[in-house]
Amino acid sequence: MAHPYHHALSSVNKWGGNVEDYLPIHQWFDESKSITADFRHRALRHHAEGIFMAEKVFGTTITLSTGTVIPTRWVGEQHVKEDLGMIPSFADWARAIRPAPWMGRTQQLEAPTEKVSE
Ligand SMILES: [Zn+2]
Numbered sequence: 429m430a431h432p433y434h435h436a437l438s439s440v441n442k443w444g445g446n447v448e449d450y451l452p453i454h455q456w457f458d459e460s461k462s463i464t465a466d467f468r469h470r471a472l473r474h475h476a477e478g479i480f481m482a483e484k485v486f487g488t489t490i491t492l493s494t495g496t497v498i499p500t501r502w503v504g505e506q507h508v509k510e511d512l513g514m515i516p517s518f519a520d521w522a523r524a525i526r527p528a529p530w531m532g533r534t535q536q537l538e539a540p541t542e543k544v545s546e
Contacts, residue, residue: 432458435507445492453486453503471521474511479504
């Protein structure tokens with residue numbers, strides 16, 4: 429599994445600048461490793477919607493230390509493609525989830541109580 433630093437080095441090779449220009453974006457994609465230490469962590473952000481989420485977090489573009497402006501989505505697309513070889517949709521991940529009974533359970537909602545005025 430590529431470390432965010434290595435993804436950042438790859439970004440430098442593509443668009444110039446330095447590692448620090450890209451590291452926060454690549455770290456954001458892999459932050460989910462703190463939840464699940466194996467590759468399943470990728471289900472949280474490594475998909476098309478995750479790339480658009482990155483744009484909301486980091487802005488539509490980033491300005492590199494060289495002054496060059498590039499779309500944030502380019503960096504997200506690079507990260508996901510380097511990890512998975514493609515950009516899946518979240519639906520691709522969801523299809524891989526084995527349903528368990530608790531996932532579809534619904535609980536009876538409490539009926540609102542009437543206020544009793546005294
Ligand atoms: Zn990753």
